[in-house]
Structures are given as structure tokens and as C-alpha cells.
Amino acid sequence: GANDTSGTDGASLEAIQAKLFGLQRKYTEEASKRLRSDGLAQYVNLQDAGDARIRSLGKDPWADHAALNAKAPSVKDGGKYKFVILGGGYGGLIAAVRLIEAGLVNSPDDLRIIEAGGGYGGTWYWNRYPGLHCDVESYIYMPLLEETGYTPKHKYSSGLELREHAERIATKWDLHDKALFRSEVTDGRWSDEEEVWNLSVTEDRGPEGQRKMNIQANYFFVMSGVLTIPHVPKVSGLEGFNGSMFHTSRWDYGVTGGSQEDQNLSGLEGKRVGIIGTGATAIQAVPKLAKFAKEVYVFQRTPSSVSWRGQKETDPEEWKTKIATKKGWQKERRHNWDTYLNNCAPPEQENLVGCGWTEAPACCAIIGSPNFGFVQPTPEAIGEHIGKLMMLDVPRAEKARARIDDIVNDPETAAALKPWYPVWCKRPTFSDEYLQAFNLPHVHLVDTDGKGVDSATSAGLVVQGKEYPLDVLVLSTGYRSPGYGGLDPVKRTGINMFGRGGKSFSDKWKAQGASTFHGIISHGFPNFFFSPTGQFGQTPNNVETLDTAVEHMTHFIKKAEEKAGGVAVIDPTTEAEEEWAMEAVKRAANLAALTVCTPGYMTLEGEFNKPNQDPAEMMKNARMGIWSEGILSFSKLLEAYRAGDLGERSIGNIEK
Ligand code: FAD
Ligand code: NDP
Incomplete structure (x- = not known):
């Protein structure tokens, strides 16, 4: 419960307070x-870098231009489509499937998917680095498992298996000829006369150059993901490094040898390899580098919190008799998992997933919990709220730090690997190989004591005046923060959207802050649905969030079409949107737990924590709040709304 002080071993109140203050100080x-x-x-951002070499690191290394150019184009200039979905990741695929299953896609021109990459998969298309796996159990992470009848090979699926699953979905629902790959939507303009979206699309046909198109869509979905724009720190001299260099989201198997299918990195034999970054990606890649390179230098600014993983093969018997036992098993299993992260698991309940996440109830600091209810926006109430969360995190945090001492032999290295922040500040990681790698004589931790790499030379990297010569440099430095642009889904995606009366989406968002109805649609931008961040329920299982959102989007369209007798125009009223924004504002103080965080993408690299006294700006920030009672409570609310059980509440108003 919220007052859980396990880990304090029945200590006196004074002792608990002293421990908490000590920890907070550290x-x-x-x-x-x-x-x-x-x-x-x-x-x-790689794509925006002034230097040509850094910019080229962002290019798609996987697109098969010859094969794609040989195909008949699926999208024609001047084409008119009922649904256009931006994004061919799991989000876009789930949207396509749910629209089809709802009977909303009936003719060959009813659906198109436009994707910047050269194939389906999104995150799992771009990322192919060695060691890549999902960190949420694949049984609850992989979408549409029941519908495809697929059994994941392991508790945590590899990146390859996750990409193949995207292909499986595309095959089963006949989505291969519905996709336009290597293409970006750059502009969307609502026509008040025709009541359609006019979309500008640029296709990159590789050696054939670009093809520009204007198309129309009755409904436009932006399922563009949140970790899609790879970036690098502005380390001076980086572009002049003489060795090979690449970002983890565009792994260069030409340099390392091997492939996603065959992770034998023989190209690294005899090489000195450096890797900048120690986030969730590096945790998976470092053990693979360690297996093949002569020397590995891990440049660390902030250590990750690394818990046990427990990878295992799926036992077909267990799958049949204990996991995929009945219709709706996946949702039930997801919800069982959520109760632990939302700190509301009934004590008698069986922990179905039983993973490291379920030992981290303090994750609820940023995804909500029914036990923490609402926090009053006063310094006292917020202080108490954060204190409770920190106490809830103590057992897990101490266990994670003790685990390092147990595994890592060298005390200095062990000390430098210890994370000093609560679980909600950075994505927790899970590995039974990462910490162990530092016991190998050729794996070196270069701890920068929070300062980062100083500079690069033609020979390598410099930290605190010492040069580390390298042959290969791996940039495991992550992505532009999902919070960029105040959670504006259009800015995040890099498109320009103009709604009713030619009004700019981003201008509206900038002027009044996050403005949505149920997190997925915004007034004045009819029939435009986007994958949610703020003003929605959240869970670290991103596919669950996407599934929840898409179910709701599909409901809106189905209902509206039934009423309209065909294609509808769906636009929430301003009153409904403002009432919904106030639901987020009411819950915003819960996110104050982020103020104790070390910088990272969750806190906009510390920008979130800057004091801001301007009331208008504070209100805008508050509108970015999420459903602080957690995803289970949120899903129930949406279900009640869909069942018509919310009565006359204006948050149900959708106008034609
Ligand atoms: P994405 O998979 O990012 O797909 C969005 C697509 O939109 C991209 O392919 C992009 O090219 C395309 N796009 C963007 N803008 C445009 C444009 N203007 N025009 C055309 N196309 C565009 N989450 C978990 O829950 N568990 C995990 O284990 C997990 N592991 C991850 C590992 C890595 C390395 C990363 C980076 C993220 C991970 N995530 C994980 C988060 C992951 O992104 C989500 O789980 C999920 O895959 C997101 O799906 P999506 O479709 O919303 O976005
Ligand atoms: P992150 O943003 O988490 O990590 C980037 C790393 O680069 C951080 O360790 C950061 O340090 C470091 N860094 C940045 N600048 C410098 C510098 N100047 N000097 C030294 N180090 C620097 O990116 P990831 O790709 O690791 O992960 C992004 C997200 O993708 C994860 O949080 C997770 O949501 C998802 N993911 C999930 C995986 C899974 O297990 N399935 C695997 C991979 C990613 P600092 O922390 O100090 O900023």
C-alpha cells in the first residue's frame, strides 16, 4: 500500500527519517x-546535424531500394483514401488491424500506411543492434498474439523476432501492398469544404531520387512513436574521429561483422571498441561487444539501475496450460502485471509474469496508482507524496545496489556502477550479463563522474584529460526526449498540421498547452487521431498503452459512422476538451516526483525541473498530466465511457 515501508525492518520513525534524508541528500x-x-x-538530432558525417549516421541502412522500387507504387499522387496511418510500428499496425476488424475498411483504397523506414516494425525495424530484446515480457508486450496464434520463443523476444512479428501481422491482415515505405508525411491540411485531410508526402526512392505526392484522407492517424529521432551529444571533435562510428539505432554490421540473424561480430576481433552511454540499449549491447572485441571501453555518465532478467525459453506445455488458456488471456495477464507497477496488487493474487518490474511498485510515481490518489498542489502534500514514494522504492533500490557488490569484483568499478536515483527517473533495466561483463579483464568502465565525455580526437575520446584510443565508436546515446515540444504530437513527429480555418496545431498547443479529448484527438482537427502521451493512462508496456488508445479511437469512428451513415466528421467540443484538460491539471501534482530526478529524457534533460514562476507556463505544464490513478483505473473509465455509463458528463460530447 501507499504506506508500505517494507525495507525498513521495523525501524523507528526517527531511523526511517534519517535514512530517507540521507538518501535524498545523496x-x-x-x-x-x-x-x-x-x-x-x-x-x-542525427537528421539535423550540420556535419555531413554525423547526419549520414541517421540514414536508413536497411531499406532495400532495388526491391522497393521494383514494386508497383501503393500510393498515387492525387490518391484518395479513407484511412491514412503515419507509422508502420506496432502502433500503426495495431491501428490498421483494429480498423479492419471493426469492419471500417471495406474497399482496396480504404487504408494506407506511410512509413519513413523501408519496412514494418518501427522501433524493431530501426533497431537491430546485437543483444536487442524487449524488456517487458513478450507474452504481454507483443501485439495481437491471440489473433495471430503466435507463441513467442522466449519470455523476452529478440529484436529479430519482434520485427518478424510485425511482418506476420502485415501478412495476416494483408497490409503489404497497403504500405508506402521510405516516405514521410510532411504536411496535413484540413479542407473545410471537402471535409478531408490533404497530406503532402515525400517518398525517398534511393538512387531514383524523391517522389512528391499530395493525397487525401478522411481520417488521419499519427502513430509515430516516442523514441524515433536518434541524437548524439555535441561532443567537440566527434566528426573528426578517424575510426568507424555509428549509432545503435542504425547498427553497422559492415564494421562489426555478423548480422541481426547471426550475431557473430567477428569484425571486432583485435579492435578497441568504445561505447558512449549506459542506458537500456548499452545494457544489452555491451555484453555482445565484450564477447568479440579486444578491448571495450564503456563511457558512463549516469549508471543504469540493472536488475535480474530471468530469460527463458517458452515451455509449450506451460504456454498451453497456464498462459494462453482462454480468450482474453493477454489483457488479463497485462492487467495482473499492471497491479504491481500501480502498487495495488492484492496480496493473495498470483504474480503471473513474476519479473523484475513487478518488484518495482515505485514506478507508480510516473504512471499512477489508485493508492496515491490525488496530491494537493501544496509543498507539504507534495513533500509527503515524494517521501512515501521514496520509501516505497528503498527496498528495490538497495537490492539493485547490493546486487552490484555481489556481482562486480573490483570495488571501485562496483561503486561507480551504482545508481543514485529512484526507479522512476530512468527506465529500469534487466540483465544477467551486463554487470558481469565488468569482471572481464578487457572490459573497462570509464566513469565520467556525471560530466560526460569531454571531447573526441582523431584517435579516440577524451575524459578528464586522458585520451582513450579507439578503432570503433558506438554511440548508444539515445533519442530526442518524448517530452519535446510540450508533448505536441505533431511537433514530435516533425509534420505541420493545419485544421479548421487553417489553424496550426502547434500554435494551438503552444498557446494553451496540451489540449486533447481523452488524449487522442484535439478540437479543431477533425478525424485526426494521434498516439497518446499526456492526458492519457500510461504503462511501461508501451504496446498496452497503444492498444488501449487504438480501441478507443476505433470506438469513436465506429459510433460516429453508425450515426452519420458513412464517413463521419469527429471533433470534440471545446468544452469537452477543456473539461478533459482539467482532469489532467487535477492530477498534475502527482508528477512532482520527477523533481527529485537526475536529468534524463523523462525530465527533458533537467529542463522539467527548472523553477518556473510564470502562472501561464505552470498551467501549461500542468495540462501535461496523466491519469494518475494508473492504467487500470483509466481503462475502466474509457470502458464506462464507451458503454455510455458516464451519463450526461460533457466529457462525452463529440460534435459533428
Ligand atoms: P515506433 O515503433 O517508433 O514506430 C513509429 C514509426 O513512425 C517509426 O518507424 C517512424 O519511422 C515512423 N515515423 C515517424 N514520423 C514519421 C513521419 N513524419 N512520416 C512517416 N513515418 C514516420 N517499449 C516497451 O514497452 N517494451 C520494450 O521492451 C521496449 N523496447 C524498446 C527498445 C528500443 C531500442 C526502443 C528505442 C524503444 C523500446 N520501447 C519498448 C518503446 C517502443 O518504441 C514501443 O514499445 C513501441 O514499439 C512503439 O511503437 P510505435 O508504433 O508507437 O512507435
Ligand atoms: P538513453 O537515453 O536511455 O541513454 C543514452 C545514454 O547516453 C545515457 O546513458 C546518457 O547518460 C548517455 N550520454 C548522453 N550524453 C553523453 C555524454 N556526453 N557523455 C557520456 N554519456 C552520455 O537511450 P537508450 O537508447 O539506451 O534507451 C532509450 C529508451 O529506449 C530506453 O529508456 C527504453 O525506454 C527504450 N529501450 C528499451 C530497451 C529494452 O530493454 N527493450 C532497450 C533499449 C532501449 P545520462 O543517463 O547521464 O543522460
């Missing part, structure tokens, strides 16, 4: 080492 001290005035500006 956390603040470590966070302040990392706080920088340049925040998000310390990075450059």
Missing part, C-alpha cells in the same frame, strides 16, 4: 553533478 548531490544549463540543447 540523490540530490548526484543529480546536481549532472544538471546542465543547456538541457535538451546538449544534443543534436
Whole structure:
């Protein structure tokens, strides 16, 4: 429960307080080492880099231009489609499937998917680095398992299996000729006269150059993901490094040898390999580098929290008799998992997934919990709220730090690998190989004490005046923060959207802050649905969030079409939207737990924590709140709404 102080072993109140203050002091001290005035500006997106070499690191290495150019184009200039979905990741695929299953796609031109990459998979298309696996159990993470009848090979599926699953979905629902790959939507304009979206699309046909198209859509879905724009820190001299260099989201098997299918990185034999970054990606890649390279240098700014993983093969008997036992098993299993992360698991309940996440109830700090209810926006109430969450996190945090001492032989390395922040500040990681790798004589931790790499030379990297010569440099430095642009889904995607009366979506968002109805649609932008961030329920199982959102989007369309007798125009009223925004504002103080965090993408690299006294700006920030009672409570609310059980509440108003 919220007052759970397990881990304090029945200690006196004074002892608990002293422990908490000590911990808080240490956390603040470590966070302040990392706080920088340049925040998000310390990075450059690969695609926007001024230097041609850095920019080229963002290119799609996987697109098979010859094969794609040989296919008949699926989208024609001037084409008119009922549904256009931007994004061919799991989000876009789930949307396509649910629209088909709802009977909303009936003619060959009813559906198109436009995707910047050269194939389906999104995250799992772009990322192919060695060691890549999902970190949420594949049984609850992989979409449409029941509908495809697929049994994942392992508890945690590999990146390859996850990409193949995207292909499986596309095959089963006949989506291969519905996709336009290597293409970006750049502009969307609502026509008040024709009541359609006019979309500008640019296709990159590789050696054949670009093809520009204007198409129309009755409904436009932006399922563009949140971790899609790879970036690198502005390390001076990086572009002049003489060795090979690539970002983990565009792994260069030409340099390392091997492939996604065959992770024998023989190209690294005899090589000195450096990797910048120690986030969830590096946790998976470092053990693979360690297996093949002569020397591995891991450049660390902030250590990840690394818990046990427990990877295992799926036992077909267990799958049949205990997991995939009945219709709706996946949702039930997801919800069972959610109760642990939402700190509301009934004690008598069987923990079906039984993974490290379920030992981290303090995750509820940023995804909500019915036990924490609402926090009053007063310093006292917020202080108490954060204190309770920190106490809830103590057992897991201490276990994670003790695990390092148990595994890592060298005490200095072990000390440097210890994370000093609560679980909700950075995505927790799970590995039975990462910490162990530091016991190998050729794997070196280069801890920068929170400062990061100083600079690069033609020979390698420099930290605290010492040069580390390298042959290969792996940039495991992550993505532009999902919070970029105040959660504006259009800005995040890099498109320009103009709704009724030619009004700009981003101008509206900038002027009044996050403005949605149920997190997925915004007034003045009819029939435009986007994958949710703020003003929605959240869970670290992103596919569950996407599934929840798509079910709701499909409901809106189905209902509206039944009423309209065909294609409808769906636009929430301003009143409904404002009432919904106030639901987020009411819950915003819950996210104050982020103020104790070390910088990272969750806190916009520390920008979120800057004091802001301007009431208008504070209100805009508050509108970014999420459903603080957690995804289970949120799903129930949406179900009640869909069942018509919310009565006359205006949050149900959708106008034609
Ligand atoms: P994505 O998979 O990111 O797909 C969005 C697609 O939209 C991209 O392919 C992009 O090219 C395309 N796109 C964007 N803008 C445009 C445009 N203007 N025009 C055309 N196309 C565009 N989550 C978990 O829950 N569990 C995990 O284990 C997990 N592991 C992850 C591992 C990595 C390395 C990363 C980066 C993320 C991980 N995530 C994980 C988060 C993951 O992104 C989501 O789980 C999920 O795959 C998101 O699906 P999506 O379709 O919303 O977005
Ligand atoms: P992250 O943003 O989590 O990590 C980037 C890393 O680069 C951080 O360790 C960061 O340090 C470091 N860094 C940045 N600048 C510098 C610098 N100047 N010097 C030294 N180090 C620097 O990106 P990831 O790709 O690791 O992960 C992104 C997200 O993708 C994860 O949080 C997770 O949601 C998802 N993911 C999930 C995986 C899974 O297990 N299925 C695997 C991979 C990713 P600092 O922390 O100090 O900022």
C-alpha cells in the first residue's frame, strides 16, 4: 500500500527519517553533478546535424531500394483514401488491424500506411543492434498474439523476432501492398469544404531520387512513436574521429561483422571498441561487444539501475496450460502485471509474469496508482507524496545496489556502477550479463563522474584529460526526449498540421498547452487521431498503452459512422476538451516526483525541473498530466465511457 515501508525492518520513525534524508541528500548531490544549463540543447538530432558525417549516421541502412522500387507504387499522387496511418510500428499496425476488424475498411483504397523506414516494425525495424530484446515480457508486450496464434520463443523476444512479428501481422491482415515505405508525411491540411485531410508526402526512392505526392484522407492517424529521432551529444571533435562510428539505432554490421540473424561480430576481433552511454540499449549491447572485441571501453555518465532478467525459453506445455488458456488471456495477464507497477496488487493474487518490474511498485510515481490518489498542489502534500514514494522504492533500490557488490569484483568499478536515483527517473533495466561483463579483464568502465565525455580526437575520446584510443565508436546515446515540444504530437513527429480555418496545431498547443479529448484527438482537427502521451493512462508496456488508445479511437469512428451513415466528421467540443484538460491539471501534482530526478529524457534533460514562476507556463505544464490513478483505473473509465455509463458528463460530447 501507499504506506508500505517494507525495507525498513521495523525501524523507528526517527531511523526511517534519517535514512530517507540521507538518501535524498545523496540523490540530490548526484543529480546536481549532472544538471546542465543547456538541457535538451546538449544534443543534436542525427537528421539535423550540420556535419555531413554525423547526419549520414541517421540514414536508413536497411531499406532495400532495388526491391522497393521494383514494386508497383501503393500510393498515387492525387490518391484518395479513407484511412491514412503515419507509422508502420506496432502502433500503426495495431491501428490498421483494429480498423479492419471493426469492419471500417471495406474497399482496396480504404487504408494506407506511410512509413519513413523501408519496412514494418518501427522501433524493431530501426533497431537491430546485437543483444536487442524487449524488456517487458513478450507474452504481454507483443501485439495481437491471440489473433495471430503466435507463441513467442522466449519470455523476452529478440529484436529479430519482434520485427518478424510485425511482418506476420502485415501478412495476416494483408497490409503489404497497403504500405508506402521510405516516405514521410510532411504536411496535413484540413479542407473545410471537402471535409478531408490533404497530406503532402515525400517518398525517398534511393538512387531514383524523391517522389512528391499530395493525397487525401478522411481520417488521419499519427502513430509515430516516442523514441524515433536518434541524437548524439555535441561532443567537440566527434566528426573528426578517424575510426568507424555509428549509432545503435542504425547498427553497422559492415564494421562489426555478423548480422541481426547471426550475431557473430567477428569484425571486432583485435579492435578497441568504445561505447558512449549506459542506458537500456548499452545494457544489452555491451555484453555482445565484450564477447568479440579486444578491448571495450564503456563511457558512463549516469549508471543504469540493472536488475535480474530471468530469460527463458517458452515451455509449450506451460504456454498451453497456464498462459494462453482462454480468450482474453493477454489483457488479463497485462492487467495482473499492471497491479504491481500501480502498487495495488492484492496480496493473495498470483504474480503471473513474476519479473523484475513487478518488484518495482515505485514506478507508480510516473504512471499512477489508485493508492496515491490525488496530491494537493501544496509543498507539504507534495513533500509527503515524494517521501512515501521514496520509501516505497528503498527496498528495490538497495537490492539493485547490493546486487552490484555481489556481482562486480573490483570495488571501485562496483561503486561507480551504482545508481543514485529512484526507479522512476530512468527506465529500469534487466540483465544477467551486463554487470558481469565488468569482471572481464578487457572490459573497462570509464566513469565520467556525471560530466560526460569531454571531447573526441582523431584517435579516440577524451575524459578528464586522458585520451582513450579507439578503432570503433558506438554511440548508444539515445533519442530526442518524448517530452519535446510540450508533448505536441505533431511537433514530435516533425509534420505541420493545419485544421479548421487553417489553424496550426502547434500554435494551438503552444498557446494553451496540451489540449486533447481523452488524449487522442484535439478540437479543431477533425478525424485526426494521434498516439497518446499526456492526458492519457500510461504503462511501461508501451504496446498496452497503444492498444488501449487504438480501441478507443476505433470506438469513436465506429459510433460516429453508425450515426452519420458513412464517413463521419469527429471533433470534440471545446468544452469537452477543456473539461478533459482539467482532469489532467487535477492530477498534475502527482508528477512532482520527477523533481527529485537526475536529468534524463523523462525530465527533458533537467529542463522539467527548472523553477518556473510564470502562472501561464505552470498551467501549461500542468495540462501535461496523466491519469494518475494508473492504467487500470483509466481503462475502466474509457470502458464506462464507451458503454455510455458516464451519463450526461460533457466529457462525452463529440460534435459533428
Ligand atoms: P515506433 O515503433 O517508433 O514506430 C513509429 C514509426 O513512425 C517509426 O518507424 C517512424 O519511422 C515512423 N515515423 C515517424 N514520423 C514519421 C513521419 N513524419 N512520416 C512517416 N513515418 C514516420 N517499449 C516497451 O514497452 N517494451 C520494450 O521492451 C521496449 N523496447 C524498446 C527498445 C528500443 C531500442 C526502443 C528505442 C524503444 C523500446 N520501447 C519498448 C518503446 C517502443 O518504441 C514501443 O514499445 C513501441 O514499439 C512503439 O511503437 P510505435 O508504433 O508507437 O512507435
Ligand atoms: P538513453 O537515453 O536511455 O541513454 C543514452 C545514454 O547516453 C545515457 O546513458 C546518457 O547518460 C548517455 N550520454 C548522453 N550524453 C553523453 C555524454 N556526453 N557523455 C557520456 N554519456 C552520455 O537511450 P537508450 O537508447 O539506451 O534507451 C532509450 C529508451 O529506449 C530506453 O529508456 C527504453 O525506454 C527504450 N529501450 C528499451 C530497451 C529494452 O530493454 N527493450 C532497450 C533499449 C532501449 P545520462 O543517463 O547521464 O543522460
